[in-house]
Amino acid sequence: MATIVVGVDSSDGAKRALAFALEEARLRGATLRAVYAWSFAPIAASAGMFAPPVEVDFAEFEESANRTLQAVLDEVVGADSGVAIERNAVEGAAAQVLTEESKTADLLVVGSRGHGGFAGLLLGSVSQQIAHHAACPVVIVPPPREED
Numbered sequence: 001m002a003t004i005v006v007g008v009d010s011s012d013g014a015k016r017a018l019a020f021a022l023e024e025a026r027l028r029g030a031t032l033r034a035v036y037a038w039s040f041a042p043i044a045a046s047a048g049m050f051a052p053p054v055e056v057d058f059a060e061f062e063e064s065a066n067r068t069l070q071a072v073l074d075e076v077v078g079a080d081s082g083v084a085i086e087r088n089a090v091e092g093a094a095a096q097v098l099t100e101e102s103k104t105a106d107l108l109v110v111g112s113r114g115h116g117g118f119a120g121l122l123l124g125s126v127s128q129q130i131a132h133h134a135a136c137p138v139v140i141v142p143p144p145r146e147e148d
Contacts (some may be wrong), residue, residue: 001029001031002029002031002054002106002107003032003102004021004107005023005035005108006034006035006109006110007035007036007037007110007126008034008069009037013111014110015072015075017110018073018076018109021109021139022083025083026080026081028106030081030083030106031085031086032086032107033086034072034073035088035090035097036066036088037090037091037097038067038090038091038092040061061091067117073087081129088101099133103135106136107137107138108133108138109126109138110126110147111140112125112141127140
């Protein structure tokens with residue numbers, strides 16, 4: 001059976017990607033694998049944790065990642081999707097995790113947060129990295145068009 005992998009976080013772009021991937025899974029009769037990548041390093045840096053090492057409960061971070069993933073699935077998918085859904089919260093950088101997941105997927109779907117121009121070049125974007133390194137076809141779901 002086909003597998004569609006979708007990168008999930010709590011952003012609007014990821015929610016649009018999840019909705020697209022869900023509909024694609026329905027059309028193809030595929031399994032949907034929702035992947036939430038999390039990393040301790042950015043969390044610690046944003047919290048100002050450049051102090052001496054402290055005890056860290058990684059299980060707590062993993063549990064939080066699983067709760068976030070489930071909350072997004074509940075919001076976007078609802079109770080009865082009609083599609084087999086696998087949930088996967090993985091520790092690691094999003095681009096690396098999703099590139100690895102693409103090795104066993106028939107399609108990889110990610111959202112676009114609209115970063116472009118110099119900021120996109122400077123920081124690099126997950127969708128840009130995936131487009132270059134994924135082992136399967138990639139769909140990057142764009143933000144909605146602005147109405148004039």
